[in-house]
Amino acid sequence: MGIKERKQKHKEDLRSKILEAAKELFVKEGFEATSIRKIAAKIEFSPTTIYLYYKDKNDIAYALHQEGFSLLRTQFLPLMHVESAFERLKAIGKAYIDFGFKNPDYYFVMFMLKDPMDFVNQNCGDEWEEGERVFDFLEQTIVDCQAEGYFKDMDKELMAVNAWTSVHGMVSLYLMGHLKKVAEVKNLQIENENLIEESFKLYIDLLARTKQ
Template identity: 55%
Template structure:
């Protein structure tokens, strides 16, 4: 490996360390309480080093936001082999929710925190939300395929896609903020399932409703 390659590898390794430290602190202490100085201390570098790679804290948050979407797209990409459109739509919902369960820190950055969107507004006003749009485009294609198969025939496809996303986002948000757990604990006399099982059952009820729209 030549000098140039070693320098590039060192640069990428350091950027990865910065992002991992930032993600850890965002989750542990909260976004507002996390400063560039704290991130630098976590990796034992000076704040000046971080500014060589990222403009500010929102730049770091947006980089994590992009990494989260890359992971989500990889998971959704495994569903291309599901030929039946409605089955693919259901699978997309389950993959989305499982992603939130497995990566609540990324999920919050991607779909709850306003700061990555603020970064786009300030630094790339010509772009609206490229990462989210790529995922939503895949959802729209699946909804259109469902309509071609006879589902949601009298409905606006954009509205169906927004409804589907809103439902799984709502369920996922309730899960990662422990609201599901709180309700399950309070309603223990009704023998509710554990939190992940409750998430699946709630999604199942939504799927049954969608099936009746055929």
């Protein structure tokens, strides 16, 4: 590896350390309580070094937001080859749930922290490339489901939003501990993960009944 390659690798490694440290602090301490100085202290670099890569912590949050969506999209890519649209829709939901379970920190930054979206609104106008690419795949799957006889009288975009928000609700309630508390209060003899699985099955069963 030449000098140029080593320098590039050093930059990439440091960028990754900054993002990982910021992600951990955002989740544990909250976005407002996290400062560039705290992020720098965690990776044992000066704040000035971080400013060489990101202009502020909003920029860092958005970078994590982009990274998370890229990771989510890689989990969706193999599903493009699922021929049955309704089976593909089910697989998308399962992949989304699995992503949330395995990447709770990314999920928090992507969907439960408003600051990355504030950055998008202030700097990207009507563009939201990373989100649109994921949502467009879901919307096209809804269109394909309609061709199979599902959701015939429903608006494709509203149906896609409904599918997203329904599964997102399950994941966020799980991650924030609400499902566990409901299970305790109602004395439900079922584990958190199984409660999500059963809820998802029920949701899919309801969707299946829309076929004409």
